[in-house]
Amino acid sequence: MRRHTWKLVGVAVVVAAVGVLIGLYVSKLTTEAGSPSYTVPVKTVNGKPVVDLTIQTVAAVGPELSPSHPDFVSYLVRNTQGKWIRSTVWRLPAHATVHVTIYNFDGASGLRNNYLARAQGTDGNAYTIDGKTQNVISPDDASHTFAVPAYGLIVAIPGVADDAKNQCGYAPCSLSNAHRTIQFTFHTGNTGHIRWQCFVPCAAGWLYGFGGPMQTIGYMDGFLDIT
Amino acid sequence: MSAAPTSAGPNHARRVIVAWIVLSLILTPLVAIFLGPHIPPGNGSDQASQQTVDNTVMTAIVTPIICLLTVFFVYALAQFRKPRGGAITDGPPLREQRTVQTLWIVLTSATVLFLAGFGTYELLQNGAGGGQGPSPVAVPSGSKLQVQVIAQQWEFTYRYPSYGGLETSQLVIPADTLIELHVTSLDAVHSFWAYQLGIKADANPGVDNVAYLQTKGPRTFSVHCAELCGLWHGYMFSQGKVVSSSDFAAWVKQQQKVFSAVKQYMPPYATAYYPDPQRRAG
Numbered sequence: 001m002r003r004h005t006w007k008l009v010g011v012a013v014v015v016a017a018v019g020v021l022i023g024l025y026v027s028k029l030t031t032e033a034g035s036p037s038y039t040v041p042v043k044t045v046n047g048k049p050v051v052d053l054t055i056q057t058v059a060a061v062g063p064e065l066s067p068s069h070p071d072f073v074s075y076l077v078r079n080t081q082g083k084w085i086r087s088t089v090w091r092l093p094a095h096a097t098v099h100v101t102i103y104n105f106d107g108a109s110g111l112r113n114n115y116l117a118r119a120q121g122t123d124g125n126a127y128t129i130d131g132k133t134q135n136v137i138s139p140d141d142a143s144h145t146f147a148v149p150a151y152g153l154i155v156a157i158p159g160v161a162d163d164a165k166n167q168c169g170y171a172p173c174s175l176s177n178a179h180r181t182i183q184f185t186f187h188t189g190n191t192g193h194i195r196w197q198c199f200v201p202c203a204a205g206w207l208y209g210f211g212g213p214m215q216t217i218g219y220m221d222g223f224l225d226i227t
Numbered sequence: 228m229s230a231a232p233t234s235a236g237p238n239h240a241r242r243v244i245v246a247w248i249v250l251s252l253i254l255t256p257l258v259a260i261f262l263g264p265h266i267p268p269g270n271g272s273d274q275a276s277q278q279t280v281d282n283t284v285m286t287a288i289v290t291p292i293i294c295l296l297t298v299f300f301v302y303a304l305a306q307f308r309k310p311r312g313g314a315i316t317d318g319p320p321l322r323e324q325r326t327v328q329t330l331w332i333v334l335t336s337a338t339v340l341f342l343a344g345f346g347t348y349e350l351l352q353n354g355a356g357g358g359q360g361p362s363p364v365a366v367p368s369g370s371k372l373q374v375q376v377i378a379q380q381w382e383f384t385y386r387y388p389s390y391g392g393l394e395t396s397q398l399v400i401p402a403d404t405l406i407e408l409h410v411t412s413l414d415a416v417h418s419f420w421a422y423q424l425g426i427k428a429d430a431n432p433g434v435d436n437v438a439y440l441q442t443k444g445p446r447t448f449s450v451h452c453a454e455l456c457g458l459w460h461g462y463m464f465s466q467g468k469v470v471s472s473s474d475f476a477a478w479v480k481q482q483q484k485v486f487s488a489v490k491q492y493m494p495p496y497a498t499a500y501y502p503d504p505q506r507r508a509g
Contacts, residue, residue: 110503112502114494118486118488149396197381208415210414210457221459
């Protein structure tokens with residue numbers, strides 16, 4: 001081939017390679033960037049996988065866990081060493097029973113759609129709040145939700161009272177801070193990459209409360225990597 | 228303008244036109260008869276079937292145009308290429324031809340006007356599955372089941388005013404029923420798209436966008452958001468069902484039990500909602 005033909009081929013290859021790299025970057029950015037996957041330890045009970053998932057929700061994630069966005073509202077997950085880490089991509093086994101405990105240290109923001117205040121997709125379509133079994137809360141009391149739309153799972157999390165003492169400023173918060181404890185059980189399905197999200201417009205300072213941490217993986221949204 | 232025949236050469240224009248007419252006469256019926264029934268969105272509803280017919284008509288109309296371009300392109304490549312070993316010579320001169328110009332303007336204008344008239348007629352039948360805003364022009368006659376589609380980041384929920392304002396996470400509708408969809412949003416701009424049913428309507432906050440749907444037999448269909456609405460736009464999809472009347476009644480009964488817990492907190496049914504966007508998060 002002539003010299004200019006080789007040049008053309010070279011330019012085409014470089015352009016294609018750059019395109020692929022941009023695609024991979026955008027793909028990574030919109031899936032797991034900023035939130036490394038956390039593999040939740042699995043027990044086996046009666047031959048079936050069972051998982052204990054312990055998470056907390058905080059009003060401000062703090063500079064220690066998120067130097068670039070210390071004021072972002074966020075979910076955290078507790079790892080096997082009992083340390084709270086900022087990861088919202090959780091690896092869970094397929095067809096497993098998942099016992100979830102959520103410690104919420106944030107105040108109420110209120111739901112935009114009151115319908116989402118009813119617990120759905122959990123065992124018995126109910127959950128416990130500070131030890132008391134309930135299936136609904138007042139939508140105005142909702143601080144966050146844990147929702148996996150693909151499973152029809154939604155749990156509205158009540159907020160800490162505005163006048164509660166010893167409120168947590170920055171994460172990680174300790175259980176000596178004012179908090180609510182929410183517990184429920186759900187079941188995973190087949191393998192897949194399934195998103196979860198918060199439905200409460202809880203991102204303070206962002207347009208309609210739905211920008212920033214609500215639109216960034218690693219804070220109020222994530223994936224269940226069902227393997 | 229056209230390539231004028233020369234005394235020594237063939238009449239290229241005549242050759243191209245003859246080839247075009249023959250090819251169009253063969254391909255257009257084939258496209259309409261064999262390809263038409265497979266053109267999306269299918270036969271999931273009256274609106275979907277109507278859209279399939281519309282798409283077939285437009286594909287059939289465009290077939291002769293594609294044929295003309297293809298014939299001209301292939302003919303030009305074969306006839307006007309540089310002869311092997313020969314020199315590059317200039318082609319025949321182009322001269323103005325009033326007849327050709329007039330014909331071109333008349334034919335293209337007729338095509339465009341026909342499509343405009345045809346499209347308007349089809350829209351006026353029943354809205355053709357599109358959102359018509361709060362005051363629809365094309366309202367099909369007959370009793371209608373009203374269903375509200377509520378979009379929010381990032382899920383659709385549905386309210387049934389005929390059943391006490393029941394709200395659900397899944398869209399289930401009865402077969403062989405005229406449905407009046409009221410599409411709205413609680414936050415950003417979304418778009419409700421039930422592809423197999425041929426329904427697509429924008430969901431704007433504070434706006435009641437009405438679309439009509441005449442269901443056929445039981446089936447499943449997918450619901451997607453068709454307006455880029457944020458991080459989880461790509462995940463804002465679900466599956467809906469068209470079910471028999473008896474199954475629909477049983478489903479409503481079951482959903483009302485689930486709904487009863489939250490019913491006390493629900494706002495009265497309205498064609499649009501104005502939730503406080505600020506709350507504490509503002």
